Amino acid sequence: MTTVPSQLEEPAPMTATAPSPAPSTAPERQIVPPEDRYAAELAFLAAYDDGPRPPAWRLTPRAVVTFVMGSDGRALRLPEGVEAPAGAPRRLVVEGKFVGDRALVERCVVTLAGERGLLLVGEPGTAKSMLSELLSTAVCGTSGLVVQGTAGTTEDQLKYGWNYALLLAQGPSPQALVPSPVLAAMSRGAIARVEEVTRCLPEVQDSLVSLLSERRIAVPELAGTPEALAHAAPGFNLIATANLRDRGVSEMSAALKRRFNFETVGPIPDLDAETALVRSQARASVERAGAPFQVDDAVLEALVTAFRDLREGRSAEGWEVERPSTVMSTAEAVSVAGALALAAAYFPGDRDVLGLLPGHLLGVVRKDDPADAGRLRGYWDGPVRRRAEQGSATWRTLWELRTVLEG
Numbered sequence: 001m002t003t004v005p006s007q008l009e010e011p012a013p014m015t016a017t018a019p020s021p022a023p024s025t026a027p028e029r030q031i032v033p034p035e036d037r038y039a040a041e042l043a044f045l046a047a048y049d050d051g052p053r054p055p056a057w058r059l060t061p062r063a064v065v066t067f068v069m070g071s072d073g074r075a076l077r078l079p080e081g082v083e084a085p086a087g088a089p090r091r092l093v094v095e096g097k098f099v100g101d102r103a104l105v106e107r108c109v110v111t112l113a114g115e116r117g118l119l120l121v122g123e124p125g126t127a128k129s130m131l132s133e134l135l136s137t138a139v140c141g142t143s144g145l146v147v148q149g150t151a152g153t154t155e156d157q158l159k160y161g162w163n164y165a166l167l168l169a170q171g172p173s174p175q176a177l178v179p180s181p182v183l184a185a186m187s188r189g190a191i192a193r194v195e196e197v198t199r200c201l202p203e204v205q206d207s208l209v210s211l212l213s214e215r216r217i218a219v220p221e222l223a224g225t226p227e228a229l230a231h232a233a234p235g236f237n238l239i240a241t242a243n244l245r246d247r248g249v250s251e252m253s254a255a256l257k258r259r260f261n262f263e264t265v266g267p268i269p270d271l272d273a274e275t276a277l278v279r280s281q282a283r284a285s286v287e288r289a290g291a292p293f294q295v296d297d298a299v300l301e302a303l304v305t306a307f308r309d310l311r312e313g314r315s316a317e318g319w320e321v322e323r324p325s326t327v328m329s330t331a332e333a334v335s336v337a338g339a340l341a342l343a344a345a346y347f348p349g350d351r352d353v354l355g356l357l358p359g360h361l362l363g364v365v366r367k368d369d370p371a372d373a374g375r376l377r378g379y380w381d382g383p384v385r386r387r388a389e390q391g392s393a394t395w396r397t398l399w400e401l402r403t404v405l406e407g
Helices: 039-048 061-069 102-113 128-140 164-170 181-188 207-214 271-288 297-312 330-346 353-365 372-389 393-400 402-406
Strands: 075-077 091-093 117-122 146-148 160-162 177-179 191-195 216-218 229-231 237-243 260-264
Touching (some): 039 061, 039 075, 061 128, 102 117, 102 128, 117 128, 146 181, 177 181, 271 297, 297 330, 297 393, 353 402, 372 393
Parallel strands (some): 117 237
Antiparallel strands (some): 075 091, 160 177, 216 229
């Protein structure tokens, strides 16, 4: 799947980015949902690509992929005669939001254009939830129709509930019905999301089987009324996520698995790409807290390298590393980078930022099993020591901090 080449020939000018939103009196939010954060990009892409769209989609499948993966730093230009939407420029560099395989995103988009659900699986912290948010935002304009799967999730949360005050006053009626996010998506022809579906009990999961195959929800309490059977509008589909670590929590039935196309979201394969992502995500988090981001590139590279070595069980040089039971995910690396930056901002001059890294790594690896602290010390005695002996100043400093791990 490629972007229209005739509209990508010009190099991006420095100003070819989405304009800042107009000042608003709305209260500030800690996290801005993607439909608001990228509103200008979404409006631009809707006008930019007028190709065929599946029913009820806001963007073409090609534009959805461009929204998620970005335009590779090139400026897209609206075709002649197409008016720029309100709040959007005529030329725009689309920001890359998901670091991963473009072919994976294309397969996800094709799945959503059909009538099978999409299940994103992978280790924790591989941006499955973020990808599902971006896809639903691009397809239907909202990422908010979501159910968080837990052991306490009920079938009502996937189908519908009741306003009990109205139910007692009027009896079962359409006015008393409280639709779930899934039912709301069905009525609107939108994308619903179910996070951590394998954490739901099997009987709750199985309520999705008929929903995905028949594309309707029966409301027996409203028998005899048109609302007794809610049919999915064109465009409805479902994205679910599941962690590979949770495979044994509530195993999905074979019937439910057949209703989904499975796509595996893996760790970022490239060190530079992962480091850039950790930097950008941590910077955004720290700046939301009103603090400057003051972690230099050498510290970030050492942080991400340590996470990758411990995650993969082998260093970039080929040295064996004993893997801890804790998942050393990119999301955890972002958290550590943010903590280092906040320490530098709030406790300036107390300690070198690099000196804080071993303690934070120890906190991460001990989450699941205290014995993992020994594995981290083994990593220090192996790759960290060898890199120090090869003359790296950063790794020499880390090697000298090994005593931090002995507490």
